[in-house]
Amino acid sequence: MNGDLPKGLKTKRGLFSPIWLTPLLALFITIWLLYNGYVNIGTEIIIQFDSGSELVPEKTPVKYRGITVGKVKDVRIAESPDKVEAVVMLSKEAGILAKEGMMFWIVKPRLGFNKITGLETLISGSYIEVQPPTFNENKLDELAEKNYFIGLSEPPDTEISEDALTLRLQTDSNQYLIKGVPVFYKGMNAGQVTAVKFDPQSGIYDIGVSINKDYKQYVTDATAFWDVGGIDIRFDSAGFSMESVPLGSLISGGISFDNPKDVQGAPVESGHLFRLYGSESRSRLSENIITVRMENSGGIKAWRTPVMYMGIPAGLVTDVKPSGEHNEVIAQLQLNKEFADLAKNRTKFVLIQPSFSIKGVEGLSTILTGVYLEIYPDGDTPASEFALSSNPPVKGEKGGRLITLTAPAKGSLDSMSGIFFRNIQIGHLTDVRLTGGSRVEMDAVIYADYKSLLDKGLYFSRDEGLDLRLNAEGLTIDTQSLTALIKGGINAEHFGASATSLTLYDNSADAQKAYYKNTGMKTVTLAAETAEELTKGDPLYFRGIKAGEIEDFTLNDTGSGILAKVLVYPRYAKLITPFSVFHKSGGINFEADAAGLRIQTPALKTAIGGGIAFFNPEEQGISCDNGTYTLFESRNDAEKSLLLAKKGMVLTLIAEGSVPPDENSDIYYKNMNAGMVTKVKLNKDGKPELTLLIKPEFTGFVGEKTRFWLEGGMEFRADVSGVTVKSKPVKTYIEDAIYFDNFKKAAGTGILYPDPDSAKEADMTKIRITFPYPVEIRNGAPLTNGTAKAGYAVNSVVKDGKTIVEALVFDQFESELTENSIFWAENLKISANGIENIDSVIFGTIIAMKSGNGRPETHFTALAEEPSPYEGRKGLRITLLSSARHSLEAGSPVYYRQIEAGGVEKVKLSEDGRNVEISVFVDEKYRKLVRGNSVFWNSGGIGTKINLFGVKVKTESMKTLITGGISFATPDDAGTQARDKETYVLYADPKSSWLKWSPDLSGEP
Amino acid sequence: MTDIEMNAALCLSCRQLIDMPDTDGGEIICPVCGSPVHQRRKNSLQKTLALTLTALLLYIPANVLPVMTIETFADTSANTILGGVGELFNNKMYFIAAVVFVASFVVPLFKIGSILYLLTALRVRDKLPNAAKTRLFHLIELIGKWSMLDIYVITIMAGLVNMGFLIQIKGGAGATFFAATVIATMLASKSFDTRLIWDKKGEK
Structure with a gap:
């Protein structure tokens, strides 16, 4: 199966993975950290404290000037069981603090002598503060290393250093002083007490103080030290005072020092010996002891009773004891250093205590504050033994002038009775004695400031009690100052001349008389x-x-x-x-008089x-x-x-029909006093005859044309020109006075007119105007000529249906009185032209006249009616016949093209009563405008025309609105020139075609 | 039958199963894609060991140096992890003290110890069955991230409590080392190839 698989290819590979670098790095870091920690480990020291209550292991820091330099590692019991030990690890750089003499203390809230410290530890917790014994680098290096310290229970005084000044103070009474008590300079903490020793044999305390270097300079050999413990509550002549030292030393006591103001002391070295006084006031006392003999102590107390100089504390009574014979009290006192030279041979010491005397209550403050001694320095040689004086020297007594007054009796005067000049005390009596004879002699001193008064001349009189005199000058009640009232005093007076009498008179009047006698009168x-009214x-x-x-x-x-x-x-x-x-x-x-009314006393x-x-x-x-x-x-x-006595003019006047003025009545000429009436008597005709005296300067104004009249009171007259109040000299309001002035005509001298008008009337022309109808003309009704007042009516008689008015015409209008002048009666007329004949408002019917020419005449017959306003003017006069009056009246204007060309002279009914006959006057220059074929129409009132375009309101002028008016026009084919007395028809309204006519009427027709 | 028994290896890049030749200490690369091919994770043992040792070394300053500094206007207090636990304990906050103690002190130590044990157990015979060891490893991986709890707390505190003069919290150097420790342990557990546990012969 494996054969099916592709075979992996071989390649080289390293022995170690680079991942091993990471543990190496970590190892390096760790080792470095550990090494660093080891290298930087500080110095361990042990500090012994009384209590470890504020110390927290691993927490409580050690601070040096606010910087943490270590930490308490452990707190444990020391070998001696009443102490604890704090193991402190100082940081590496703080290792230098582990030196001998280093001071450690626990910082916690602490109430100091004058401050509260360590407040911050309330929050942060306590810490240990460290302070080296010196800040000198070299000295610090020299100190031996050490790692066991005894902690301080209190913070050391931070200011203490070798720079401080140490002094010794000695006192025989120590009140509160203990080590650590502060020393103040002007309230500033300037040092502290470093040691207090007591020598039981001598009873003297030896106190060591240390003055901080900042205050060293203030300590001189003149410096005074005193104890400032506690509160100093004083109740003395200066009032209530409470002095308290800084709060800290209120509890702890303290020492203060200061320098006398004007003494320049030499600097002192450490170890200088000073005296410590019990209080500040004692520190100021000079060493010289002054003794004052007194009859009794009078309440003075040692160390309590001050000696004052001009109200300033100047010393202190230091001892009070009976004299050797026990018949006197000997007071010892010490003056303050700055006042030490006040004690001179003539210096007086007076005990100030409450006294109730005539001068008032004195020294009242001493009831509260206790008696004190006042010092009155005088003299020039220093002295130290004095007897207490009873009276303080009076200011100015020093250098005053001594005089001796003689008087018949002592009266209430006594030593210290004042001598006053204008109620200012200028001296006092120093002695009163009886001389060999019967006279009393008084020694007095006139103060230095007032010595010169003696040279100026002074008379002295008794100034006692109440001087109540009833004489020609009335009732005089003289009281001098209250002191003199009771204690008696002497009044000094200066009457003018520089004569001084040293006799003491009974009163000021006597003194004055004596002065007059002495100086010549x-x-x-x-x-x-008679001597009536006089005494x-x-x-x-x-x-x-x-x-x-x-x-x-x-x-x-x-x-x-x-x-x-x-x-x-x-x-x-x-x-x-x-x-x-x-x-x-x-x-x-x-x-x-002319200057007004005066009541004169x-x-x-x-x-x-x-x-x-x-x-x-x-x-x-x-x-x-x-x-x-x-x-x-x-x-x-x-x-x-x-x-x-002067050469004035004497005149005689007969006062006919006027109440004769009194004798002494003034005579005025143009409101100036020109003389007086010297005599009033009846002449042989039984008429009052006045004899006038005209002042010489006015005689030139008295001549033939001079008329005298009686004037009195204010003249109040109201007429057209308004109300006139004519004021005469004020005196004439009360007393009649005679005025005179010169007029144009000579009207005979020797007459006193009863009023100014009758005096003036003598100048005026009297005319007679007969009105053919009865009219009421009041006396005083004005006679106007145009707008001017030409005279006034003085008499008016209505007889047989006629009014005969007698009027007086001002002489300037005399020339207007001619045979052709016309007169008529006029009443108030209000028309569009204004209000006319405003006089008639007051006087009723007034008489108007218009002057004419001809011969002068004084008897006139007035017109039956007012003459036409156009009377006498040259122009065309025609008659218009109208069926109605159309509000026309005399004065209504006649317009041609709205230009006033004339006016209505008269409006009357025609004789047959079928028409209104309007007599129209056309000015001469407009005469040619009126032609035989001119038409006239009524243009008065408001013409209203209503047609298709509305209502047309039209008026010729404002004047015609009220008075009515007539307009006329002449056709383009102007006819012949109109003749006077021609008759025209006045149409009620114009035909519109008339208004368009514009004939050229420039040429003669 | 394991891949080693088959003398084969899987290329992790291209998924080609490769027949492993004798290495002679050299590298094997994939014949297909050329990527290095290992039967087990490369240098797993070395990496894990190195990172664990790193973590262990960093653990020392992490605990000695303060992780958090509290500055108030009055004073400054710096706390290490154990100091903080002690303070919590003194203040009778036992639960929190326990949590912090476990999360910040015990757990990293436990992780480091566990990894070292697993590494040792690869060489030394022990009684713990392989399945248990695998479960132990998964537990380490699971709790590893919780060790960062302290760091979170410090970070948040430092961010929140910053009132200048009044009070201020700052992270300390210890926190940095602690974080490094935790990271190192996590990387160590990542580097560990659990298959190694099972490579020991004769064990189930």
């Missing part, structure tokens, strides 16, 4: 009829300023009057000239009490008589006298 004598001491005013006062009254030699002696204050003396005018200024001066007190005043008139009218001045009753009197 001007005396003026005034002569008056001694009444003030003298100049422009409202008190310039003096009445000293005394005497009767004159004859007894017909009094003489008042008036003192004028020196400052105002030069105001008194021989021409000064004095008057009483008491009471309320009610004055109204020089001062309220003179309104009640009276007083006198003086002024210097511009023009020297009245001079004094040998030093004696006249005292006028009022300023008006004075001014009147001044006026009279």
